[in-house]
Structure formats: C-alpha cells, structure tokens
Amino acid sequence: MRLPDGYRTLRPALADVDEILDLVHATEEVYLGYRDYERSEVVDALTGPGVDLNADAWLVRDGDDRLVGWGQLYPSGPFCDAYARPGEGPSVQAYLIEALLDRVVERADGKPLVKAGALQTEEQYIGVLAEAGFEFNHLHARMTRPLTGDEQPPAPVPGYTIRPPAEEELPAAGDVLRAAFTDQHDYEGTPSLVLAECLVAAAESGELGGVLLASAPSEVTGEGWVKWLGVHPDHRRRGLAAALLTTAIAANARLGRPFVGLGVDTDSLTRAFDLYERLGFTVKYRANDYRVDLGPRMIGDEVHTPPDGHPAAPPRGLRRDLRRPGAVGRRPSAAGDPRAGRRVRRACAGCRLRDGEHALLAASLGLAATGIDTSPVAIERARAKAAERGLEVRFEVGNALELTGEFETIVDSALFHVFEDDDRIRYVATLAAVTRAGARLHLLCFSDRQEGEWGPRRISEAEIRAAFADGWHVDSIEPSTMDLAGGTVEAWLASISRL
Structure with missing residues (x-):
C-alpha cells in the first residue's frame, strides 16, 4: 500500500511523545468517546522490553508535517498497533501494518502468530487488518x-x-x-x-x-x-x-x-x-483481538508456537489493554471433531458457539437448531454466516449454566473442561433440565492424554463417566483430537444418552 503523495515516514524519538499522545487522543475521542491513553503509556511503548526504535516503530507525516500515523511493534508478543488521525483514509494504517508485519518476518525469532486489536467502532482499521490477513480471535473487555x-x-x-x-x-x-x-x-x-x-x-x-x-x-x-x-x-x-x-x-x-x-x-x-x-x-x-499466522512468509525458518500460546499485547488504553490479565487459558479456535455433528438428530443445541458450524450443520439437515455463546461478537458472526447460507438458526448470547427450552441433541464443543467442580455439577443438572429420556449429548473436551501444562484443565475418561453417572448413560468415549491455532491436541469424544 502506497502512502498519499507528499507523505513521509520517519522513526519516532522520545521528543515525539506528546505529539504521539495527541494523535492517539484524537482517535480515542472519535471511536471511544473520551481520552483513555496516557503519556506514560506512550513512553512505555517506545522504551518497552526488546523495542528498537530504529526498526520497530514508525511515524507518518503529511505534506504539512502534521503527524497522521503511528505504527508500533511490541516484539515480545509480537503485537502490531497502527494509528491514523481521524479523517485519513485507510492507506496510512495499511502501510504501517504491512511495515510492521515485514519487521516481524525480518526478526525471524520463531514467532509466526502476530496479534492486533481494534475497538468494534474502528470499522476502517478492522478492514485494514482483514486485508492484511488478520482474523478475529476473541473479545477483550476493559x-x-x-x-x-x-x-x-x-x-x-x-x-x-x-x-x-x-x-x-x-x-x-x-x-x-x-x-x-x-x-x-x-x-x-x-x-x-x-x-x-x-x-x-x-x-x-x-x-x-x-x-x-x-x-x-x-x-x-x-x-x-x-x-x-x-x-x-x-x-x-x-x-x-x-x-x-x-x-x-x-x-x-x-x-x-x-x-x-x-x-x-x-x-x-x-x-x-x-x-x-x-x-x-x-x-x-x-x-x-485479531491474529495472523506469518509462518508461510518465514520461509526457511523453523517456527513453532505451543498449542494455545498467546502472544503478549501492549499496555492499557484503547486496544492497549489486550494483554490478558487473568486469562490463564484460552478457548480453542477451530471447530473440533466433525463426527459429533454428523451424529446429530432432530432439535439441536450447540453449547459454546465458537464458529457456529455445528448449529449451521444441524440447520442444513433440516433440524431446528440453537447456538449459544457468551460472546456477542461470536453470535453476530454466526448470524451473518446463517444469513449468507440461507439457513434458519437461533443464535443467542447466553450462559450454558442457565439453558432454557427443550432439546433432543446437544453438542458441547470444548466447554465441559472449562468448569470447576461445582459448576460442572450445575452444568450437568442444567443439561438434564432441558432434555428428556432418549436425548443425546455429544461432548468434545481436553483429554488427560495431552502432554504439557499449557491450556485448560485436563479431563479423564473416569471424570466424564462420574459426571454423568446419575440420569445418563455413557454410550461411548473415544480418543479424539481438537485443532487449535497452534496445532492438534488430544481430546475425548463422548456420546451420552439421557435416561
């Protein structure tokens, strides 16, 4: 992407801190409604661990020498951030993002997964990230x-x-x-x-x-x-x-x-x-929160990210607080084992929507289907998929511990292993309350056969059987796998009938 005629790029210095802060504040006032970023955070961004101001950051000035863009790479993630003064077209942010991604490849430090963040109101920036290959990862809350x-x-x-x-x-x-x-x-x-x-x-x-x-x-x-x-x-x-x-x-x-x-x-x-x-x-x-895999661009480099690895993000403030304080685990990003979907019959509920494909599959088979997730963004994306495919699916923001209605089939895609012991009991009781005798549950969860300590709680076959010992019959539990952004991990695929 080319910059407009008369625009130029240069490296930032600490003398530019106040001008950079003014640029960020102008952006926040439009897309957030108030100023959230602070001067110390600009200083932290320019002087943080591993940051080389001669290689990891850019400024863009227009023909009148006004600061109209700031691009910053946080190497420890890596995390890319690009600002453009409101009123600028997409070319400034597109130029900065491409430069930042090129810098990640140049560093060749074995970190192919790169993150970025945007407020939901930053439609132009979201479009720039999509054009650069970024995909939605998850929703972050300040x-x-x-x-x-x-x-x-x-x-x-x-x-x-x-x-x-x-x-x-x-x-x-x-x-x-x-x-x-x-x-x-x-x-x-x-x-x-x-x-x-x-x-x-x-x-x-x-x-x-x-x-x-x-x-x-x-x-x-x-x-x-x-x-x-x-x-x-x-x-x-x-x-x-x-x-x-x-x-x-x-x-x-x-x-x-x-x-x-x-x-x-x-x-x-x-x-x-x-x-x-x-x-x-x-x-x-x-x-x-968005991410892109630069592995294909790192030709000749051996790159590896552990399953469910999460690159670090920058500090507090507009997009900056996407660091994950308290997020000591992450949900898988792929659809799980498709065999559970092929076994679906009649009215179907999908707990933990993720990409909505299980509910969409059920609807494509002519079934009444409901998809549930706590993320409004995931729900909107799934609704858009349903509209695009001409399918009737009820997608709702909801809590799997508070299900209502009645279902003949429930697909639990990587949700069961999230619950602590007390909530696991509540979850099974909730499933019992919305099903009758003969209903089926298809459950995919992390397995204790998976090596390492990263990610969520491991579940044993015995734990699954114990959880569904009362009022249910465990028809089968098979070794399976789940596809995560960083690789394939061991899982259990269970089919369970309501008595």
Whole structure:
C-alpha cells in the first residue's frame, strides 16, 4: 500500500511523545468517546522490553508535517498497533501494518502468530487488518471497579501466604506467569511496575503459586491498574486468583484510589471474566483481538508456537489493554471433531458457539437448531454466516449454566473442561433440565492424554463417566483430537444418552 503523495515516514524519538499522545487522543475521542491513553503509556511503548526504535516503530507525516500515523511493534508478543488521525483514509494504517508485519518476518525469532486489536467502532482499521490477513480471535473487555474505601482483604487461603514479592523474586514471578499464559513474555521487565503493589501467593514450601503485577496508577483519574494476574497450573482451583485480586482491591482502597481496573479475555478458559464480575468489576468497553499466522512468509525458518500460546499485547488504553490479565487459558479456535455433528438428530443445541458450524450443520439437515455463546461478537458472526447460507438458526448470547427450552441433541464443543467442580455439577443438572429420556449429548473436551501444562484443565475418561453417572448413560468415549491455532491436541469424544 502506497502512502498519499507528499507523505513521509520517519522513526519516532522520545521528543515525539506528546505529539504521539495527541494523535492517539484524537482517535480515542472519535471511536471511544473520551481520552483513555496516557503519556506514560506512550513512553512505555517506545522504551518497552526488546523495542528498537530504529526498526520497530514508525511515524507518518503529511505534506504539512502534521503527524497522521503511528505504527508500533511490541516484539515480545509480537503485537502490531497502527494509528491514523481521524479523517485519513485507510492507506496510512495499511502501510504501517504491512511495515510492521515485514519487521516481524525480518526478526525471524520463531514467532509466526502476530496479534492486533481494534475497538468494534474502528470499522476502517478492522478492514485494514482483514486485508492484511488478520482474523478475529476473541473479545477483550476493559473492566473497572469503583472503590468505597471500606474494601477488606480476603480470608487466608490454607497453605498459602499473600504478600508483596521481594525484588529478587521477580524472575520467579515471571516464570509463574509464563507457565500460566504458556508464552515467553518478559513479565518481570514490564515498564511502570510498582513493586510495592505487586503480590504473590507463596506456598508453605516457598514456591510461588500465583502472581499479581501492578503498574502505576492513572495520571489523570488515579485509577489503580492490575497489569497481570496468573496462577500456575499446579496451583489452580484453590482460590488464589480471587485472593490475590481481592487483596489488591483492598490495597487500592486504602491508598484512596477511586477505581481499580484491568483487562481480560471474555472467553478465558479459566472463566476469569466471571470471577472479575463476581468481585464487582464492570465492563468499561470491549475490543476485538485479531491474529495472523506469518509462518508461510518465514520461509526457511523453523517456527513453532505451543498449542494455545498467546502472544503478549501492549499496555492499557484503547486496544492497549489486550494483554490478558487473568486469562490463564484460552478457548480453542477451530471447530473440533466433525463426527459429533454428523451424529446429530432432530432439535439441536450447540453449547459454546465458537464458529457456529455445528448449529449451521444441524440447520442444513433440516433440524431446528440453537447456538449459544457468551460472546456477542461470536453470535453476530454466526448470524451473518446463517444469513449468507440461507439457513434458519437461533443464535443467542447466553450462559450454558442457565439453558432454557427443550432439546433432543446437544453438542458441547470444548466447554465441559472449562468448569470447576461445582459448576460442572450445575452444568450437568442444567443439561438434564432441558432434555428428556432418549436425548443425546455429544461432548468434545481436553483429554488427560495431552502432554504439557499449557491450556485448560485436563479431563479423564473416569471424570466424564462420574459426571454423568446419575440420569445418563455413557454410550461411548473415544480418543479424539481438537485443532487449535497452534496445532492438534488430544481430546475425548463422548456420546451420552439421557435416561
């Protein structure tokens, strides 16, 4: 993509920080309605871990020398970000995105999956990303919680102590987050960390089980900020995430701050979004997360991303908070095993919509089909597919723990393994409430045969049988696989009948 005549590119310097901030604010005022990005965040972007200002960032100026574009690569992800002053056509952002992707290929550091983010109102930028090969990945929420000053720390977690980390513990804290997020990001090197407000959950053995890293509060509003929150896979399902975050909430209240904020993937496999809502956080705005696989362009380089790996994203603010604090797992991005769909009969419900293909398949067979997902974006995409194919499918934003209606077939595509023990019981009870004798459940979930510690909770064949021991008959459980963005993983495919 060529820039308009008279436009030129140059590298940014710290002397450009205020001008860059003005550009971002102009964008936010149009697409967000208020200013959210702060000067310190521009500085962090230009000076963050691994950033080379002579190679990883660009500015675009028009013929009057006015700053009209800023492109920034965050190498540890990698994450690409491109701004254009409102009123500019798509050529500025398209030029910057292509330059950033070329830089990723040039670095050739074995990271073919590249991310980008956009507010849902940034239609032009979304179109630019699509033209560059980016595909929608998931929905991200920027959340905030008002503070009254009366918030109290939580009750102790048996076997653990919640405390600030010593500076020499930061590398170990980074290891916990890398295990939680299955990546190689330099968490301990994150700019603007406030060590005194960071927290760790230390086991009696001295091992760190969970980590919360806090960054400097807002220069404008005074809002505290939870930069990263993660629990090591070996220490999950013990309430550590809730304990760490509740402790941070109380600490921010004691400091007299009016709010505390964070960002999260709304479809985190650990249900972090639900946890944050329970702790009083509400959504301030939502943004789309996109990614593209540059593997085919990295000819001659051996590239590998672990299954469900997630590249890091930039800091807080318009698109910047897409980093995944609290997202210690991610949902698969592909459709799962198609054999479950071929077994569908009569009225069908699909739990965890993902790409909507199971419900669309059922409708194509002449069945009354319903697709359910917590993501409004996923629902809209599925509705568009149905309209394009001329199929009648009822797609709804909903919670699988609150199903209503009656179904003869239910397809659970990578949802069962998300639930903790208590919610698993609720889920099975909900399925029983919307089915009658003879109804069928087809269930695809992560298997305990999968090696490694990344991703969600593993499920054993015995756990499936135990969950459906009352009121159900397990007809079959077969070894299967699921296709993720980073590869194929082991799964169980179960067919279960309602008694």
